Amino acid sequence: MGQIVVKFGGSNLKSPADIERSARVAAAYKEPLVVVVSAFSGVTDMLIQGIDEAMLSEHAPDILCSKLETIHESALRLHIQSEAEIGAVMEVLKQRLAQLKKLLMGIHYISAVPDFTRDHIISTGERLSAPIIAAVLRKAGLQAREILPETMGLLTDGTFGNAAADLAVCAERLSSIVTSDITPVVPGFYGITKEGKIAVFGRGGSDYTAAVIARSIQAESLDLWKDVDGFLSGDPRIIQDSKTIPYVSYEEAAELSYFGAKVLHPRTVEPLEQDHIPIRVMNVDQFDGTIRPYTIVGPDREHSCTLKSVAATENMGIIRLEGPGVGSRPGILARATTGLDAAGINISSVITSQTSINLLFHKKDMPRALAVLRSESVPSVVSVESLEDIAIIAVVGDGLRHRPGLAAQVFGSLAEGGINILLTQAGASPVAMYIIVSKEDTAKALKAIHRTIHRG
Template identity: 60%
Template sequence: KIVVKFGGSNLKTAADVRRSAAVAAAYGRPLAIVVSAFSGVTDSLVRSLEDAISSLEAIDECIARLRAMHEEVLYSHVAAGTERNQVSALLSFRLVSLDKLLRGVHYIGAVPDFVRDAVLSYGERLSSPVVAAVLRDAGLDVAEALPEDIGLVTDGRFGNASADLGRCRPLIAAALGAERSFVVPGFYGIGDDGKTTVFGRGGSDYTAAVLARCLDAESLDLWKDVDGFLSCDPRVAPDSRTIPRLSYAEAAELSYFGAKVLHPRTVEPLEDDGIPIRVMNVERFGGTIEPFSIVGPTVPGETFSPGSSARKGSNAHAVKSIASSDDAAIVRLEGPGVGSRPGILARATGRLDAAGVNILSVITAQTCINLLFRRADVARALAALKAETVPGVLSTEALEDLAIVAAVGDGIRDSRGAAASVLGAVADAGINVVLSQAGASPVAIYLIVRSDERERAVRAIHDAI
């Protein structure tokens, strides 16, 4: 089988859903189809959790809004009759379950982690039966298959779960192996205790990758609303170019550092088996299946993709693409010898782990330890690190309003002068680099700059490649 994934950007309107059905039909073969929530629904569910604590009326409004949105798509494409009635009844059943969860939040005045994950999964639980019905109306032999019914088992971690691939593989292969198509809601799986656990925002890509691994798929086809991976964000540099071929490592680093083409963990289940990821643009669908970018095993000796970028300098070929994000902050631990005294870094990271705070990167020097975080994690990180005095640490401070700029390309670590070229391009643009890291990844160099200088830094590097 081929695993096909349609994201929320492909599911904004009734016409979008019909177009996705046309895409699925164009394959002319059984598929495993993973769907995200309809556009905007997950954000709406996040707000509903916040509003439910203080307002029962907000819960009623949320349920009514979701019902209207999904029934509009269903009624637009599925004629009155048994099929429409059955799917409408299923939507009602799932909305009742969601309503009960939200009312529970109201009555206890809090949002337990297991309830949050369960509520957030309803975007996909509501979109999948509607998409399946539209596909059937288009003539496809397709059934809905829920993660809890096919054996998508997770480690039970709320908010950022991982699939247990060893246990999932035989179960999913048996459940989805029949010669027909299946629609699977993405974003969530089920822990050993039966509770819903989500894979993090954008996690439907990860669901699709898990299915591709378990089915030994020919490829994972991601339908997006962009022309695959680009040399940088076209809103920053209008002359950005499509990258036709990337390694798994390149795709993972670009996604990790801000490229919103796929979830950063999508490559994890696929790399060992060499299953390619093909990125398509649904806006350009003309009846044939044509990928803009293919992510797969590195070709021996290949350090850049032909046509992916014009080589302007001696090291320019090492940089294939630039990703960036304003979502960065640094917590700095300072004191004489903190970088060389045994145990200080271990104690700091241990506290952060206990607090559930993810560290993006660590850079140490003799008198300073720099810890890189997402902005939303800074307050919790500071609280954890200041909970008790660490001998040798004289000050702990946060640096915010920062951005990450990452230059990515196979061979960049071993390409003589590549880091100097990247730093030189930024320096020539008059931009100060707060922090830089080269060598930690074989395919990435990243810089930390002020947020208001991020776009200029990206353009400067892009112009140099």
């Protein structure tokens, strides 16, 4: 019987009562499990805010650690009656909170936050939730035991803030956690550098942790328990008749996750695609005692020749470099991006024409990127302008690759709705096309394109 990796996210842990429900879910499996957990809902945000407050006040670390101890002890006592068990778990939590306090006091006194210190601090929430969830799983009858990423040797590339796992090394090291004797409970969100420091995988990175473990142990599946009905054909907050998509390919899931769908961390599919390990997306709010996936993510097993979904993000901006022939002259793009690379600013995408180069950035990087590009002396570039009130619409489905005329239907639906298209990009992914519109047109564009999806 194959092992299954089960991941419970912060959306499953909004209140102390949610922990017991997650334990019931885990107990319903017949297969041996590895359980990956996120921090309790809101805790990571508290830690991020705590960094800012610690820079200003030497009392802030005490206040934060006291709040966190109260939150986690209350959750523990709600579910565990044995004082011996409570005492053992609280001893672990207090040690970790003491370490957190030292780190926060350190940044207060040096008035700086080194990258590795920040990663250690913001990953504390997972190390606080895991011992509690392990205790509740033991109460539910599982032989659960916390195993830390640093103990199992979950190695990363050492990029603080947005690390990637070393999949080859992880496959060697993590296979040792496969045992029928225990149910490992692993804090998600982070791994370690070769020097032993903590490096996080970015917000939502517990999905990625679970995927790395699933690949390393060649799991039967990765089961993600969320508070949504899997992947939907559109954002239900905007599109009332959106429908659950029973099956999406790895490519389709990656595109939807990157451009707005909050179901998966965008890189979750990376470790799993080569070995064809399926991702099963469940809704914990709909759990009735049976393990029932709403969406399965797997290989491109069939050509549906349709559009699957439309998603949007408003967290991007464009910087446009304009000048005669800038899109065709060799070396201009390289010259323009040298300073960005030196500043550690990521370019999300590039769209070029004969007279302009359009660079897409996350909004948080826009001010720095604009300053860098305006300070560069790039030949032939006569103006550097920014566009920030935009939305990127991702239209996803293998029909774009296999069905002639489908893209034309999408553009036609936008024209019928009176929606102006600022930029488009197609071909970078065979299963997705990207349409950039004014932010004020986001909802109209999503509805118009969804009608095309609904018509099939």
